[in-house]
Amino acid sequence: DVKVTQSSRYLVKRTGEKVFLECVQDMDHENMFWYRQDPGLGLRLIYFSYDVKMKEKGDIPEGYSVSREKKERFSLILESASTNQTSMYLCASGRNYEQYFGPGTRLTVT
């Protein structure tokens, strides 16, 4: 079974804080992705990575950065959290085209 884990299920942060969301997969997948999901807007790709130390911007990278120092770990960083970054954050990993999602982190920025 594919296992993708995320560091927190729920997180509450204050405006201006730096926020780290961690994602770990145990299937030796090359590809890893960060999405956010909002009602009425669906799943939107923030960043993705096809290899260690490699990253590519998705559709909505503004206000976010990522880090992939090891193959199994892909971190999403909110440099200065804002209220419009309140959302469900979903990490996915995969090989070829299939993607498997972690449980998600519901982030609230107050």
Place this chain on the structure above:
Amino acid sequence: QKEVEQNSGPLSVPEGAIASLNCTYSDRGSQSFFWYRQYSGKSPELIMSIYSNGDKEDGRFTAQLNKASQYVSLLIRDSQPSDSATYLCAAELDSSYKLIFGSGTRLLVRP
């Protein structure tokens, strides 16, 4: 703008019926297609993938692909109340490993 379109629903079917979920996609270059099930408050779960024209069956689920008409469908036979969820259709984007997702169809199975 490349898109995957789904009817948002809800699609309501009685228990034991066949539920038919459809999606269309705009990128003629897409070769790989996926169906995800998402329960309320949970993350999407991959339930079917299909790469060739025709039907692919897995238990109560059948995925259908018609590349000429650019549509993908998911049939759920003998629908159960536990099948009530939002179903997301996804297509490979630009021959990359990225996926483009539809907004999902909410399915309600009435006991």
